[in-house]
Amino acid sequence: MIRPNLLAWQWSDYAAKHRDRVNLLLHLVAVPLFQAGTLILVVGVSIRSALGIGIALACLAAAVLIEGRGHAREREMPAPFDGPLDFASRFVAEQWITFPRFVLSGAWRRNFRAAVVGSA
Numbered sequence: 001m002i003r004p005n006l007l008a009w010q011w012s013d014y015a016a017k018h019r020d021r022v023n024l025l026l027h028l029v030a031v032p033l034f035q036a037g038t039l040i041l042v043v044g045v046s047i048r049s050a051l052g053i054g055i056a057l058a059c060l061a062a063a064v065l066i067e068g069r070g071h072a073r074e075r076e077m078p079a080p081f082d083g084p085l086d087f088a089s090r091f092v093a094e095q096w097i098t099f100p101r102f103v104l105s106g107a108w109r110r111n112f113r114a115a116v117v118g119s120a
Contacts, residue, residue, distance in 0.1 A: 001082065002089040010090065010098045015107050016076050021115040023070035024108060027099060030070070034063035034095040064091070 003009055018024060037059025044052025071078060081087040102108050 001085055003082075003086065006089060006093055007097060010093055011101070013076070014098055014102055015111060017071070017074055017078055018102065018108070019075065019111050019115055020070070020073040021112060023073050024112050024115065026066050026070035027108075030063040030066040031095050031099045033059050033066070034091075037063060038092075038095075063095070 018027070037056045040052055040059060041056035043049075044054075044056050078090075081090065
């Protein structure tokens with residue numbers, strides 16, 4: 001099930017769950033990787049390219065793994081997922097909307113500057 005008011009819910013504590021410097025830097029790699037993987041997947045499916053689909057799935061899996069490692073460093077962990085649809089909707093929303101908003105709002109920079117080096 002997709003959470004009601006997903007974007008508002010996700011944004012409400014996003015900064016609190018993104019305070020570790022390494023996690024913040026990992027997101028700068030993982031989010032564009034996920035976005036590229038998403039776009040490659042759309043193209044791969046539309047032109048029926050097994051190679052494109054494979055590359056896309058590798059990008060998406062790598063992004064999930066990178067972010068998982070980053071979030072493991074945080075003091076505050078994200079809420080547990082309520083199932084596959086909750087995972088997919090939250091992850092896609094974070095990659096395409098919430099994290100870009102976090103960066104563009106200046107919150108990423110504030111958290112990075114406030115983070116203690118080596119915090120976990």
